[in-house]
Amino acid sequence: MSFALKVINISKSFPGVLANDKINIEIPSGTIHAIVGENGAGKSTLMKIIYGMISPDSGKISVSEKEKKFSSPKDAIKAGIGMVHQHFMLADNLTVLENVILGIENATLRNINKKKFKNEILEISDKYGMPLNPNTTIDELGVGEKQRVEIIKVLYRGAKILILDEPTAVLVPQEVNELFENLNNLKNQGVTIIFISHKLDEVIEIADGISVMRGGKHVGTVDAKTVSKSELAEMMIGKSLPKIPKRTSLPTNEICLEVSSLSGEKLDSKEPFKDINFILNKGEILGIAGVEGNGQRELTESILGIYPLSQGTITVDGINIDNMATRQRRSLGINFIPEDRQTQGLVMDNSLIENAMLGRQNKDMYKTKFKSVNFKNSRKFSNKIIDQYDVRTPNSSTLALALSGGNQQKFVVGRELEDNPSLLVASQPTRGIDIGAQSLIWEELREARDAGLGVLLISADLEELLGLSDRLLVMYEGKIVKELLPEDATPELLGAYMTGLK
């Protein structure tokens, strides 16, 4: 068997995280090879290394048994590797033909020999059975067709190894079928395909071999014909039981947050979450488990009044907040740790002092007698967060931008926890940060819970969920499919509910 691509001992670390830890994967020529893993498992880092976008700290890559060193995607393309990104990189106002040849033609004043290019493109689209009209402009095309253009673009550059990053994420089921047909055609013509996904059904259907990644490590490679979905789910999520020592807590019977028959407004003709009902008591951490993209993000944002609802009511501390704007909800003490701290939780160009009052700028303590902004209190508050959460920064006038990711996260968590919230919605509170910061945040979350705070915790990290939560809800395709206690939850069981097996 000859191998189209070998990844040998690849490691890559970013400040505070080991994104790839001695990865070894071999991909036979002319096969479809899937790489699965949860978000943050290190899939995209590995792909970026293979495509030459980032260089590994150590390890080697060999293409068709020859060792290669890539310093940019240009080198990877030259070696016959092409990548179709999840977000298309097409110029909408140009035609298919123009997009395919974009960047190939040197910018000169000569006429472009469109006829020649057109014939070449048609030849490829014939050969691989992917019909396309080179003269249509991109904005007239549907999502599936745009993806086809991306694939042809890559093939036109002579790719023999095709990396597809979550290609089905943007497609509707019929389009997925078409894509799979195309991929099988490509495979039969000798193209090797690397298929990145976290949708297990699809992976089992399309791939020959499946490599599973978890926490930056390569867990194993299995044969798609023999593996079962639950086995894969287990590999992906991990068998190890939570390392966080469980601590008993005594949730009260006082209701902190109650949502009833909550449905989100349609997004791409689908409701992101539907008919959600639950109660969160004071002094309780309620965890929501689920593979990312199953409506958790929209659900949490709707509690803050960002994502619009189509029906349902939310009450916090007995107050109905349905008609309140985000600002009013904030002033009720609904605090929020957003999953994306850099775009949703911080103004990166501003100092920590200014960021300390973000989201609570209308509270009285940030107003002076003359109703102007009280930066003195904001400075005090930011210094408190910096001390208590061990935020590594020269001082509080440093720009948020200058801090490392983990320190930014600690700052955001501290801000949301330390001003007497009545409810905390914590979305991925420890994603992408080092272990030290993680255990600090876990400890602070628990202390706040013990002091009577109700916390809604959304996380992709099962260890975190099982270790912190007093109760667990599992979301799958926008619905709550199961409520269970962490004591009763095994990774296998959770994995089954999370992937819709049960």
Add this chain to the structure above:
Amino acid sequence: MKIRIRILSILAPIIALFTAVLICSAILNFIDRDPVETFRSMFEYGTSGKSIVSIINRSVPLYISAVAVAVGFKMGLFNIGVEGQYLLGALLAAAFGSYFALPPAFHILFILFVASLSSGLWAGIAGYLKVKKGIHEVISTIMLNYIGTGIIAYLLAQVFFEKDENDSLKVPQTNYLPESGQIPPLNNLLGIEDLPNLHGFVIGAIFIGIFYYWLIWKTSLGYDLRATGSNPIAAKFSGADPAKMVILAMLISGAIAGMVGMSGLTGYYHRYTIDFTSGLGFVGIGVALLGRNHPIGMALGAILISFLERSSQILDLKDVPKEIERIMQGIIILFVVIGYEIVRRYVLTSQIKEASKEVLNE
């Protein structure tokens, strides 16, 4: 560290100024004029008492125009429509202000109020279009400039015109403001007698500068505005309503723009005529860039531009093409922008360096 950054931010525009002088010297040399002599005479003329008064007078509307633009900039909005906004505001203020007389202070306040209200609402249209229809404010404000010019022409010709002595011909200008609507010069107050009039609206410009500083850096509205300007998503999560912020920012920017024409109207034209000073809205953009949206920086920028404009008037007599002043303006603005960007990057990298030192120091 902090001091070094301060020094750098002050040094950047000074270096830009010197670079501009050097490049212009080379150009002057190239066209066989003596650069030293040229700059010397410009400086001499520009610093004479007469010139200083004229420079301050000119700086007033430029400064206000820059502040109007800066309010937009702080929110991430590019209000190119200051031009149309202030002209329309000035016309309406002149027209309504000339209908009747009020007690002096009230009359002036009334005129200012009409100007800001009409300019503000005119700019508000662009904000509304952006929020409701997603039209970029650059497009809509440019278009509103054209439309505004058309409306002004119509109003002057058909509505607010003045009849000539025979009551037959329509002269396209408003009536004069009564004396109660005129702002007296400051000369008597300051005891400067043998110089041209120093416009009383200088005080207005100072107030506007203070108001701008207070609004942007001291109020929670300003906090929201700045947050929305640099990260609209985080601002939204913090409870700021982005749609409301866009409309408010345009209204405020427009209301300040309405003050641009007021030194001219209340100070010396005392009416709106077809000769009313135009173009201040566009120069204001350059001044805002020069002063980096800072209330004092923009004041210095306005004075610098006015100084260049004034001192270049001597060049005609010296047989040096006046256009050299335009070239200099352009070069200064360009290099100042580059300089600020270099300082900004320097500050950022040094902060990142310091922050990562903290991480390493266990």
